[in-house]
Each structure stands twice: as structure tokens, then as C-alpha cells.
Amino acid sequence: MLLSAVAMLGLVVGGEPTPHVHRVMGMLLLGGNGQVPFEPPTPEQAPPPGEPSWADALPAPLPSIATGPQPEPPSPDGRARPGQMPAPPPVRLAQSPSNEEILRRLEQLEQENRQLKQQVTGGGAAPAATVQPRQLPAQMVPGWRVSLYDWNREGEVRGSPLASFNLRNQRINASLGQRPINRSSVRERHAGVTDEMFVYQLSGWLHVTRPGRYELGFEVTCGFEHPCNLLVRLGGAQLVSVRDRKFDNTLLQTAQDLEAGDYTLEVVFGISQNTFFKYRPTGVTLFPLIRPPGELNYRDFGPSELLTEAKPGVPYGMPGR
Structure with a gap:
């Protein structure tokens, strides 16, 4: 309507x-x-062709990365140009030391260790005696002059020897020099040895070809808890004096600085107590060893390192039984 x-x-x-x-x-x-x-719609001014719209504005351009001037190559003679840092020195790898150098350093460390031990234990120990080489006799053979003396508890060389013979260095036992076994004795027949006991004297000459510190070692076993005596003299100086001690496969060591030359060497060995029920001469052993300077381990004497005088009437080799 x-x-x-x-x-x-x-x-x-x-x-x-x-x-x-x-x-x-x-x-x-x-x-x-x-x-x-x-x-x-509300009128909006359209951008001319080639320009972005207000809603899709492009990001600002990235700043340019500044780069410094390229370094100039070094001069032909290898020196740095003005304003350049000198090239670092070439790296040189250290060469590994030779075996002789390693042995020399080990020997030096051992000597320092011995000196430190003396200081720790009181430092009152008397310095080792200086020994002098002597004139070597004209007629020599390799090894020891072994002399057997009557047994005594103190292990001393008393009176004249019961027997003497020349013997190369080796491990000896207390059956050395015993008489033949008594076949009528069940014990001797079963053991193969007698109950005889001796004081053993080993005499020789140590031939030193180059100066240095020489170490002497003695593998000692007394057997069945028997105590032993051991005496060592080098060039007349006493290096070892062990009395009434028990040893079981023990290496006793001593050392001396020596010049090139020849030195007298004497070893006296024997047990200091015996219970005949347990006595087994083959279980009482002695083995002298040497460690010259520059060597790592103890070893047997060489044929020209240990010598003894060859005398008429003194047999060479193991005595018969």
C-alpha cells in the first residue's frame, strides 16, 4: 500500500x-x-607498472661484505715484503734416539737413583773404595781358580786348600769337589752325593776394556732354609760381605766404577749351618754374573772378561769323582 x-x-x-x-x-x-x-568499493590508487604494491614490499638489499686487499705474494728471495708478517719457521720433527743413547740415559738414571737411595737411607754410607788395575800374569786361561777349604761356620779361608782346579764360569753347587759316593751307604747311593761341606774360593781376573760402571751379580740359593756366607773382593777392596743369611734364588748385586785394565776378583761362598737330615748339596748353588756399562741385563762372563792364571799341576775342568 x-x-x-x-x-x-x-x-x-x-x-x-x-x-x-x-x-x-x-x-x-x-x-x-x-x-x-x-x-x-573505496577507490585505491593503483601503482604504475613495474613498481610493487604496498602490501608486497621487497626486503631491503643485503649489505655488501667488505673484503680487504689481496695479500701480495712473497718476494723471490723468500723474505717478507714491507707490511707483511714473516713466514713461520718450518716444523722439524725430533729424531728418535739411538739404542746407545737410550742405554746411556738409563745408566745415568740408575746412577742418580742409587745416589738418591743413599741420601734417603741416611747418606752416611762411605763412598765405594777406589780400586786400581794391576799387571796381568803372562799365562792366563778363561774362568776361575776354584779352591776347596775345610768347612767352618764363619765361611773363612783357613789353612791350605784341599783341592784346586781351573773351571770356566758356570752355576756351581755344593757337590763340587766331593769324593765318590760310598756304595754301601743307602743315603749316599740314593742321593748321589755325600754330606761333605766346603768353603769355596773362586779367584780370577776381571779384564776391563773400556771405562765405566761395572755391576756384578750373584744368584744364590742356600736350599732347605740353610743360611749362607758370601764375600766378594775386587782389586783388594771388599764389595760384599754377607754372613749367615738365607737366600732362595736371590740375585745379590754390587757395582764399581772402573778404568780400563785388569783387576783381581775373589769370591768366597758356603753355607753357614747344616742340618744333615735336610742337607742336599745340589740345592746349594752360586752363579756369578756381570753387567758391563751400556748393557741392560746381567749375563755370563765372556771368554776374555774373566781369566785365571795357568799354573803347572792345576787341572782345568770339572774334577772327577
């Missing part, structure tokens, strides 16, 4: 609808249907 009235009013007034009439009629039509009136 209202729409008809408005239309009629427009027609009456102007003969055709005015723009205001059209607008009013559109609003009435849209509003009557429950729809939102149409709004035209």
Missing part, C-alpha cells in the same frame, strides 16, 4: 519517477527482503 502510494505520488508530481523516488523504492525493496544494501 505504501509503495503504491509513493509511486502514484511520483507520477502525479512529475509525470515520471524522480531519482529520489527511485532511491526510496530501492531501499524499500531491499529492506523488505532482509538483505544488506550494496556499498561500492
Whole structure:
């Protein structure tokens, strides 16, 4: 009814609808249907071709990385140019020491160790006696002069020897020099040895070809808990004096600084007590050894290192039984 009235009013007034009439009629039509009136878009200035829009702006350009001037090559003679740092010196690898150098250093460390031990234990020990070489006799053979003396508890050389013979260096036992076994004795026949006991004296000459510190070692076994005596003299100076001590496969050591030359060497050995029920002469042993300067281990004497005088009437080799 209202729409008809408005239309009629427009027609009456102007003969055709005015723009205001059209607008009013559109609003009435849209509003009557429950729809939102149409709004035209807001005008926006479009960017000229080739320029990005405001919404899609490109990131700022990355700053350029500054680079310094390239270093100049070194001069032909290898020296640094003005303003350049000199080249580092070439790296040289250290060469491994030779075996002789290692042995020399080990010997030096051992000597320092011995000196430190003397200081720790009181430092009151008397310095080793200085020995002098002597004139070597004209006729010599390799090994020891072995002399057997009557047994005594103190292990001293007394009176004249019971027997003497020359013998190369080796491990000896207390059966050396015993008489033949008594076949009528069950014990001797079973053991293969007798109950005889001796004090053994080994005499010889140590031939030194180069100066240095020479070490002497003595492997000692007394056997069945028997105590032993051991005495060692070099060039007349006493180096070892062990009395009434028990040893079981023990290496006794001594050392002396020597010049090149020849030195007398004496070893006196024997057990200091015996219980015949347990006595076994083959279990009482002695083996002299040497360690010259520059060597790592003890070893047997060489043929020219240990000598003894060759005398008429003194046999060479193991005595018969």
C-alpha cells in the first residue's frame, strides 16, 4: 500500500519517477527482503607498472661484505715484503734416539737413583773404595781358580786348600769337589752325593776394556732354609760381605766404577749351618754374573772378561769323582 502510494505520488508530481523516488523504492525493496544494501568499493590508487604494491614490499638489499686487499705474494728471495708478517719457521720433527743413547740415559738414571737411595737411607754410607788395575800374569786361561777349604761356620779361608782346579764360569753347587759316593751307604747311593761341606774360593781376573760402571751379580740359593756366607773382593777392596743369611734364588748385586785394565776378583761362598737330615748339596748353588756399562741385563762372563792364571799341576775342568 505504501509503495503504491509513493509511486502514484511520483507520477502525479512529475509525470515520471524522480531519482529520489527511485532511491526510496530501492531501499524499500531491499529492506523488505532482509538483505544488506550494496556499498561500492573505496577507490585505491593503483601503482604504475613495474613498481610493487604496498602490501608486497621487497626486503631491503643485503649489505655488501667488505673484503680487504689481496695479500701480495712473497718476494723471490723468500723474505717478507714491507707490511707483511714473516713466514713461520718450518716444523722439524725430533729424531728418535739411538739404542746407545737410550742405554746411556738409563745408566745415568740408575746412577742418580742409587745416589738418591743413599741420601734417603741416611747418606752416611762411605763412598765405594777406589780400586786400581794391576799387571796381568803372562799365562792366563778363561774362568776361575776354584779352591776347596775345610768347612767352618764363619765361611773363612783357613789353612791350605784341599783341592784346586781351573773351571770356566758356570752355576756351581755344593757337590763340587766331593769324593765318590760310598756304595754301601743307602743315603749316599740314593742321593748321589755325600754330606761333605766346603768353603769355596773362586779367584780370577776381571779384564776391563773400556771405562765405566761395572755391576756384578750373584744368584744364590742356600736350599732347605740353610743360611749362607758370601764375600766378594775386587782389586783388594771388599764389595760384599754377607754372613749367615738365607737366600732362595736371590740375585745379590754390587757395582764399581772402573778404568780400563785388569783387576783381581775373589769370591768366597758356603753355607753357614747344616742340618744333615735336610742337607742336599745340589740345592746349594752360586752363579756369578756381570753387567758391563751400556748393557741392560746381567749375563755370563765372556771368554776374555774373566781369566785365571795357568799354573803347572792345576787341572782345568770339572774334577772327577
